[in-house]
Amino acid sequence: MAKEHGGRDRDRRDNREERDSEFIDKLVHINRVAKVVKGGKRFGFAALVVVGDQKGRVGFGHGKAREVPEAVRKATESAKRGLIRVPLREGRTLHHDIDGRWGAGKVVLRAAPPGTGIIAGGPMRAVFESVGMQDVVAKSKGSSNPYNMVRATFDALKKQVSPRAVAARRGKKVSEVLRRRGAEAVTAE
DSSP: OHHHHHHHHHHHHHHHHHHHHTOEEEEEEEEEEEEEETTEEEEEEEEEEEEEOSSSEEEEEEEEESSHHHHHHHHHHHHHHTOEEOOOBTTTBOSSOEEEEETTEEEEEEEOOTTOOEEOOHHHHHHHHHHTOOSEEEEEEEOOOHHHHHHHHHHHHHHOOOHHHHHHHHTOOHHHHHHHHHHHHHHHO
């Protein structure tokens, strides 16, 4: 009886490790803080981590601890708890251009043609690589604080809407919504 129970726990643990292995995590920023005490200074570390499966799911987390590895572990766990799904066009870029904002951090994300690559600054680049985006042009305006930049990028990605969702909301077919986008491009030329 005890063996059976232990085997179930092992299976559960293996499933969790298998699920965790599908994610890649990128360390975006580490901040060292000092607390002055009677004997000198006590150092602590805060880590900002972005986690994604490179198939459209991404999350970010923040962790604090006395040692760097522990702070990174806490941040990674926090990121996995708060994953969001981002609709991608052809699995490589955004469906439409979008702005994001968090505090003084402002970002502009633009869809790009194939072969462009990821043109973005450090914290935003980590988010795009984790989500699996291959072609995007991004510009950060305002604050260069990595926490605000990552949160502003997530704000923009949450506003991203796929043609399928727009068609469902309007009660139309996807082809009608996409045809309209093509028609606007033709009349603009």
